[in-house]
Amino acid sequence: MKLYFQDxxxxxxxxxxxxxxxxxxxxSFKDSKDYPTTIQKLKKRGSLTRVSHHPIIAQIASELTAYFYGECSIFKTPTRYLTGTSFQQSVWEALQQLKIGSTVNYSHIAHMIERPQSTRAVATAIGHNPLSIIVPCHRVIRKDGQLGGFNSGLYRxxxxxxxxxxxxTTIS
Known part of the structure; x- marks a missing residue:
């Protein structure tokens, strides 16, 4: 399988x-904790080629620009998971149901996927999210209201x- 990448x-x-x-x-943010691991997993799936232009990457870059300008709240770039277990992928799919500007706790996601006893596994799966921002793991916080962890840094x-x-507030 051919894989193309651009920074x-x-x-x-x-x-x-x-x-x-x-x-x-x-x-992924290039300095995120899981970046090297995810790249290695993808290399096992196919060859990685740096490109100066790719239509899918151009689409997500454009959508992210619009997102950061406050003009985009839903990402339409087609995605697919090449990494992760079926459990992890079910967590990532649940994350995509979270509305912009909302937060939930890890237990809520465990209930969404009908695995209420799997809160810790949910947290681990969230930490391995391969599609930062568009699979909004940043919207998940601890039950006590604290931010919890974030693979790409709590400041982000x-x-x-x-x-x-x-x-x-602008789209409501």
């Missing part, structure tokens, strides 16, 4: 996008939540 800047730092011919399979989680609170 680009966002207001919150440099990101890397990886795509097949027709779907986005990874979107704070900024994303603050940004989405502003977007929510």
């Amino acid at each position: 680009f800047q966002t207001p919150l730092g440099e990101m890397c996008a990886v795509a097949t011919q027709d779907t986005l399979v990874m979107l 989680k704070k900024q994303l939540l603050k940004h989405e609170a502003r977007i929510k």
Whole structure:
């Protein structure tokens, strides 16, 4: 399988996008904790080629620009999971149901996937999310209201939540 990647800047730092011919399979901040691991997993699935232009990567880069300008609240770039167990993928799919500007706790996600006793496993799965921002793991906080962890840094989680609170008020 051929995989194509490109790096680009966002207001919150440099990101890397990886795509097949027709779907986005990874979107990550380059300094996130899981970035090297996800790249290695993708290398096992196919060859990675740096490109200067790819239509899927151009689409997500454009949508992210609109998102950071407060003009986009739903991402339409086609995605697919090439990494993760079926459990992890079910968690990531549940995350995509979360509305912009909202937050839930890890237990809520466990209930969404009908695995209420799996809160810790849900938290672990969230930490391995291969599609940062568009699979909104930043919207999950601890039961006590604290932010909890974030693979790409708590300062980014704070900024994303603050940004989405502003977007929510403009689209409501």
